[in-house]
Amino acid sequence: MIKRTLIATILFFTINTVATAKPFVFTAIPDQDETALKERFDKVAVYLSKALDHEVKFVPVKSYAASVTAFRNDDVQLAWFGGLSGVRARLLSEGSQAIAQGAEDPTFKSYFIAHTGVVSKDNDSKSEKMPKSILNKTFTFGSKGSTSGRLMPEYHLRKQFNKAPEKIFEKVGFSGNHSRTIALVQSGAYQVGAVNYKVWERELSEGKIDTDKVSVVWETPDYPDYQWSIRGDADKVYGEGFTAKVTQALIDIKDKSILDAFPRSGFIPASNADFQPVLDVAKEIGLIDQ
Known part of the structure; x- marks a missing residue:
């Protein structure tokens, strides 16, 4: 009896040690x-x-959908999601939480950009309505699962024109990411596109954008976007209080080279409730089932 108890005790501590020693893996939307x-x-x-x-290990994924799948399947325990991908991932992973976001993320926005000369700025870029001259042009979103490159731009297109994008534009495409959206519109392959304003401003500062060929013609009202989300079983796997420790570590990031790479001025606490507006819009335009 003593021998069996000793073996059971050793197995218990061995199993828990192995579980605790499991690498903590994270990913990010591409x-x-x-x-x-x-x-x-x-x-x-x-x-x-x-x-x-x-x-801690970072593993890249090839698509927004793949980041959600990896999170759901416990291939990763933490992810840097956009608003829509985060909402989708948390719906599929019980108990998962949004824990941190960039200081700029509660007031995020998208830019509508256009190849020079094909869209007239008949409104100021910060006006309530986008230029009507984008009608019947060729248009590219970013990824199909992007908040700033698809969800919110499509919402505002439908709100203003009361039509699906396919009825508004001559042709609709999906570039895959924001950098490619900028490149496609700048080259003239598409006349108009929707892009994450942070990516636009970063590439502009890096000299990658030729403003003689492409410019911002409208920007959306603010909405919540990117966030770090963690699986609901993190404390069980890595130890009591681990989620709080990860949250604090993210909020404590002060290294300018890390923050500039996002780019964000810092990270602040977040909660699932912060992204209810994203969920509401996704349901309204049919990207998430009611």
């Missing part, structure tokens, strides 16, 4: 070119490994 993403998140992995005193 919203920019792969090189920029790897540089950004490799730095985050190094930082979190030190802050959590635990092995």
Whole structure:
């Protein structure tokens, strides 16, 4: 009896030690070119490994949908999601939480951009309505699962013109990410597109945008967007209080090279309730079932 009890005790501690030693893995939606993403998140992995005193790994994914699937299947335990991908992932993973967001993310926005000369700025870019001259042009969203590159732009298109995008434009495409949207509109392959304003401003500052060929013609009202989400079983797997520790580590990021790579001025607390407006819009236009 004593021998069996001892073996059971050893097995218990061995199993729990193995579980606790499991690497903490995170991913991110592929919203920019792969090189920029790897540089950004490799730095985050190094930082979190030190802050959590635990092995942390970043694994890239090929699509927004793949990031949601990886989170649902426990291939990753933490993810940098957009508003829509985060809502979808948390609906599929019981108990999961949005824990942190960029200081700028509660007031995010999308830019409508156009190839020079094909759309007239008959409204100021910050006016309530987008230019009517975008009608019957060729148009590209970003990824099908993007909040800033698809969900919110489509919502405002439907709100203003009371039609689906396919009825508004001559042709509708999906570029896959914001960097490619800018490149496609700048080249003239598409006349108009919708893009994450942070990606636009970053690429503009890096000299990647030729403003003689492409410009902003309208910007959306503010909405909540990107956030870090963690699985609901993180404390069970990695130890009591682990979720709170991860949250604090993200909020404590002060390294300018990390923050500039997002780009964000810092991270602040977030909750699932912060993204209710995104869920409401996704249901309204049929991207999430009621």
